[in-house]
Amino acid sequence: MKYRAEIDGLRALAVLPVIFFHAGFEWFNGGYIGVDVFFVISGYLITTIIISEMSEERFSILNFYDRRARRILPALFFVIAICIPFAWLWLTPNDFKDFGQSLLAVSIFSSNILFWLESGYFDTASELKPLLHTWSLAVEEQYYILFPLFLIVMWRLGIKWILIFLFIAFLISLGFAQWTAFNSPSAGFYLLPARAWELLIGVFIAFYLKYKTHFKSHTINQILSLLGLAMIIYSIINFDKTTPFPSLYTLIPTIGTALLILCTVPNTFIYKIFTLKILVALGLISYSAYLWHQPLLAFARHRTFEEISDFMLILLCITSLVMACFSWQYIEKPFRDKENIISRSKVFVFSILGIFLFSFIGFSMHFKEGFEERVSFSDELSKSFKRPSFENCYDRLFSHSAEEWGCNLGIDKKNIDFIFFGDSHSLSLKNLIHEKAEKRAIRVFYVGVSGCLPFLGIYPKRSDQYVNNCNLLNERVYKFAKKNKVKGIIFVSRWSYYTLGDYNFNGAQFISSKKDGPFSLQHSIETFSEAFNNTVKAYNSIKIPIHIITQPPHQRHEPESAYFWINKEIGSIENFSVKKSDFQKLNKIPINTFLNHSKKINLYNITDLFCDEILCPIGTKSESFYYDKDHLSSYGANKLEETVENIFSNKNEY
16 A cells, blocks of 8 residues: 555544543544544555455455554553553552453453443543543454455455445444434444444545545645545534534544545645644654553543643643654554564464453452552441442433332332432432431432433433433423422432533533523523523422522542542642632532522522531541542431431421
8 A cells, every 4th residue: 555644644633632632621622533533544544455455366364463463452552561550559449440440341452342331420530541542442443353354255246235235334333323422322432333434434435546546636636625624623623522422423524534535635735734744753653642642641630639730731742742752663663564573473472462461460450349458448438439329210211101210219108298309419318318208207209310400491412311301301300299299399419510510610511491502601501590490480380399409519539539649648638628619619600599599499508518617528537428529428418417307397498
């Protein structure tokens, strides 16, 4: 295959946005599309090599896997080996166990499946997972196990039938991606069936350029290559974490990449840019840069107790490129050099040994529960990090029958006394409410759903809630309350999640009064106030008291990580606890909204249960109030005993 320097320039365009996205730079909220650019490039390059060799009747499946092993494994194993000692020193037992699971999955090219299975609202923040980025390698390797075998079997039928079958596969995969984007976003993001169509775009380009030529019109090449670049840049700037992905939206960067591969020919403006030495050099080290950036950023976030500054993030990005230069020169190149003493048999032995070694290490980390003996947590402290059990009583599908869309707490009797409704924060209070309701011989109907603000008339942008229809669920709860004439409804939520998000004013789940938006920070804040006003009016009209419990102080640090460093006598509880003033700023919009309706609702502001005048402690020396940054542990939830008692006794009923 003839070397195309502009493809390396395109690789640079792909890898840099991914690095800046994971670093958290606002201008690169859609930088994750760099992976999709890589998929198209990979589909094009690999297919070009395969069909060229097959047309000359010299294709060998062993040669193909030899090339893949030389390309992927040496640098990957090197990065993993460097990560292990840092993981031992800096990761908590739970995080170290998770790291071990990902290490095992990476070794057998199934990390995409692992991250799909463990993903969700309660999962460890993705930015803290050193090997999260390997999901894309797994997708590619799974694809390239199947694709050459398909071509070998189908080659004798001719190019026409190959392309027909591939086009059918393309449509099925794209359709599946569109469906999962709104029904199972995590599966769509991580799994091959929803990603194969992106690689197939590159495959189609390879077939086209094998049997055709680039467009002969300079004007067409000039216009289409500029359009391709514009489509990618548009995606980087305008897409964000809430964009349904992969989906039809993904056609924008992938078709843009296809146009660049097809039309970036000599004398075009884009060709001159992409063949600049600096971009070609970045493209050459792009694979190693991709491998290095996520571990560097993740470990820095584990080790840094304060928010990482932009200067430090830039320094980490530069470091990933420096490390990439090293591994390109001394790891990648020697293994790729076929004239080197590293023969095919040695590559296969190296690959098998590496897979077994890292699989064994990863399994040991999992089996030994993250080597808990590395730290001396008390039993009480360890238990306080545990997440509440769902117990078939949370995140149920809204389309189920009335007996299955929620569950009963307290005692089993005919009449329902209270409804308890909220997002993931409600799960922390489930056991406490059950115990108190049981003692008072009352029945509480519980509805808890991730990311669903319990206000009437709202539509979330978050794709899973868009499909699950949080709007419909709120209507259903209201009708259920009216029908059963309950004594009150209790709302619990991470209220700031729907207004400002977190302390950086990022990560908010935008909501709107209209199904298709607009979705923006300002509109979300306005919708929050408007929806709450409508909710109060609706429940007041049927004379059902509303009980609002405010959210606990949002911490800046994962509790297990905080106590891990406290245990090492690096920092104290005070160092790892959020300032009360910071939390009050984050919580200001919801609190003011509730206070504006104080005569029509029962408001339980729990801030002072967790805060003194200056700090909101993450816990005591022996137990944590939280199991992650914002969800209460069972120990923390017990601080609301009197609050729940007051609700059930209706002491504060308006």
